[in-house]
Amino acid sequence: MANRNTQVLLGTRVPLPLKERLSRYCLSHGVKMSYFVAEAIKERLLEISEDKEDLLTAQERLKEAKFISPKEIGRYLAKRGIRKKKSG
Numbered sequence: 001m002a003n004r005n006t007q008v009l010l011g012t013r014v015p016l017p018l019k020e021r022l023s024r025y026c027l028s029h030g031v032k033m034s035y036f037v038a039e040a041i042k043e044r045l046l047e048i049s050e051d052k053e054d055l056l057t058a059q060e061r062l063k064e065a066k067f068i069s070p071k072e073i074g075r076y077l078a079k080r081g082i083r084k085k086k087s088g
Contacts (some may be wrong), residue, residue: 024035
């Protein structure tokens with residue numbers, strides 16, 4: 001089994017303008033393109049994982065959610081000075 005430091009070649013096709021932008025960025029910031037791409041992939045996968053966790057949390061919370069009426073939210077906002085109280 002390969003260890004965590006084993007590297008493999010990842011072949012992919014990207015639009016030429018994107019590759020050129022990446023090349024310019026890496027050159028001007030002293031970053032190797034392979035490092036930049038690997039870090040970008042790690043970041044994106046982490047974001048996807050966090051999004052899934054957030055969605056599961058939201059779904060669980062909705063199961064126990066207690067909703068209030070528009071009238072109740074109006075009173076709540078008025079009490080905090082966010083919305084004026086309606087007269088009448």
